Amino acid sequence: MNNKSSGFLSWFMDPKRRGPMLIAPAIIVLLLVNIIPLMWSFGLSFFKYRANTLKLPKFSWFYSYEKVLTKDNIWESLQTTAIIVAGSVGLQMILGFLLALLFASQFPLRKILLMFVLAPMMLSNVAVAIYFKLFYEPEFGLLSQFVQTYITGEMYVLLSTPAGALIGVIVADAWQWTPFVMLLVLAGLVSVPKHLYEAAEIDRMSWWRKFTTITFPYVRSLLLLAVLFRTIETVKIFDLVFILTNGGPGTATETIGVLVYRTAFQFFRTSNSAAMGYILLFAVIVLTSLYLYVIKQRESEEI
Amino acid sequence: MKKKAIGHAGWLWTGLASIVAFIYFFPVLFIILTAFRSRMDTLATPPKWIFTPTFENFYHIFFRAMANSTEYVSTGFHVYFFNSIYISGMSVLLALLIGTLAAYGFSRHPLRGNDTYLFIILTTRMLPPIIVIVPIFLIFRITGLAGTYTGIILMYTAFNLPFSIWMMKSFFDELNTEIEDASRMDGASERSVFFGICIPQVKAGLAATSVFALILTWNEFLFSLLLTNKLTRTMPPAMARTIGGEINVDYGLLAAMICLFIIPIFLITYLLQNQLLRGVTFGTIKK
Numbered sequence: 001m002n003n004k005s006s007g008f009l010s011w012f013m014d015p016k017r018r019g020p021m022l023i024a025p026a027i028i029v030l031l032l033v034n035i036i037p038l039m040w041s042f043g044l045s046f047f048k049y050r051a052n053t054l055k056l057p058k059f060s061w062f063y064s065y066e067k068v069l070t071k072d073n074i075w076e077s078l079q080t081t082a083i084i085v086a087g088s089v090g091l092q093m094i095l096g097f098l099l100a101l102l103f104a105s106q107f108p109l110r111k112i113l114l115m116f117v118l119a120p121m122m123l124s125n126v127a128v129a130i131y132f133k134l135f136y137e138p139e140f141g142l143l144s145q146f147v148q149t150y151i152t153g154e155m156y157v158l159l160s161t162p163a164g165a166l167i168g169v170i171v172a173d174a175w176q177w178t179p180f181v182m183l184l185v186l187a188g189l190v191s192v193p194k195h196l197y198e199a200a201e202i203d204r205m206s207w208w209r210k211f212t213t214i215t216f217p218y219v220r221s222l223l224l225l226a227v228l229f230r231t232i233e234t235v236k237i238f239d240l241v242f243i244l245t246n247g248g249p250g251t252a253t254e255t256i257g258v259l260v261y262r263t264a265f266q267f268f269r270t271s272n273s274a275a276m277g278y279i280l281l282f283a284v285i286v287l288t289s290l291y292l293y294v295i296k297q298r299e300s301e302e303i
Numbered sequence: 304m305k306k307k308a309i310g311h312a313g314w315l316w317t318g319l320a321s322i323v324a325f326i327y328f329f330p331v332l333f334i335i336l337t338a339f340r341s342r343m344d345t346l347a348t349p350p351k352w353i354f355t356p357t358f359e360n361f362y363h364i365f366f367r368a369m370a371n372s373t374e375y376v377s378t379g380f381h382v383y384f385f386n387s388i389y390i391s392g393m394s395v396l397l398a399l400l401i402g403t404l405a406a407y408g409f410s411r412h413p414l415r416g417n418d419t420y421l422f423i424i425l426t427t428r429m430l431p432p433i434i435v436i437v438p439i440f441l442i443f444r445i446t447g448l449a450g451t452y453t454g455i456i457l458m459y460t461a462f463n464l465p466f467s468i469w470m471m472k473s474f475f476d477e478l479n480t481e482i483e484d485a486s487r488m489d490g491a492s493e494r495s496v497f498f499g500i501c502i503p504q505v506k507a508g509l510a511a512t513s514v515f516a517l518i519l520t521w522n523e524f525l526f527s528l529l530l531t532n533k534l535t536r537t538m539p540p541a542m543a544r545t546i547g548g549e550i551n552v553d554y555g556l557l558a559a560m561i562c563l564f565i566i567p568i569f570l571i572t573y574l575l576q577n578q579l580l581r582g583v584t585f586g587t588i589k590k
Binding site (some may be wrong): 016018020022023025026027029030032035036037038041044047088099105108109111113115117118120121123124125126127129130131132133134135137140142177178180183184187222225232235237239243255257260261265270274277278280285289 | 314321324331412424425427431437438440441458459465493554565569579
């Protein structure tokens, strides 16, 4: 830079500082809107504070954590979240894999049909939740009408029993996100070099052996990434549950996200919710680093 | 180019795939049909498959009939619609501007601890929004940002930023740096390398990033629910409020609202098919 006259400008434009200067605006925004609030809530979790009163926060060491961890509802909601994650991610894996196998070859109209299958994951969670609410609706809902006409002859209310509500949430979430798994598996299937299959053909390998020795190794890392990514996202599940069942019946579908929301904005136990949030954050950080680790592994394998 | 194992299958396979796609897509199809049914047809049991389509549901999104008159009043939905467009547009623009610069920095001028920064940035995207929202809610209340456009746009800018950075970085990483180095040898300034050589090569990437960020913001629910008021509310919480009452829910109306959401998203899914994988994994997986 030839701008030597102005001290600040030359400091600013110094090639040594080019990297930091380019990322500075981004860091400032993230610091303001993400990092500082995070620290604030970390601080809050050590105080006794309720956002709906004018009482000043009182320092109380690990009181909120103790309170949160000794109450049953957090363990219950962790269990509920675990059931939803296991059910939904499991279902997504199986259906996603099958759909990917279907779309892994070239056939007429493939691109258009693929669009129909991929569309759900681009939808708003709110739209999916409202749709499934309609779908499960006892009087006019398609599910109830189907059961009424062909099976029992009575109205069917899925969301009124704890197990039914869980299944309802799992099916809605799995339906929305199966395309995501499919997309990842498809990327793996398409990347298998053709000559491997040709060699297998010569060796007269069985279909199953071809699958386990050729196809699966190419898909494995992507499958693992899909599991991790979907687990991270499903642990946080909120919108869908909030609109579809609002945690009910009772607390049967109260996931950790819904519990934190209720604690913070319905009961105004602000510091308790911050403590709960940190337990959730810890889980997500562990999962995210695992995710990036697998990505690094995969990239170094390819080179 | 290595030969890939994508086999060719004929029309028979198309038939099979169409059946599966139809079953998978059926829920959405049913919604679209419901949106075009009249109120009487919506409540029919068993569902009517053949009916005369009507646009009354779409009309009722924006205008509602008064209880005992034929007059129509505005439901205020056009405001939410405008808010959604304005807020997501502005925040995506800002995030893209700041994010592209940062992505270029991370890609071309790596810092010490580059990966740590990138990890922290990705974590801010992965972390449950519910944790940040409690203090943000308090801060916004104190600073008076709650319910303002500035507040929610700032929030969404930060929400889109990690995504934009990772996404744009993955596009910058793919470019061949030899061209850049060659033009630097010829005496081009850093600025003209960035604007004249790098940006034109990632135009498609910029388009994909902005569209994905737009969809993510357009669909976002929690921040808007807690940080906007009646005047700045966006579509998702407005839609969710419509079903709040449980009794007398007008399903045709809801279906019409969802339709307004679905149709643009179809076009986008179709146009972005090649970038979809990168988009949904925040640029962490390229192929």
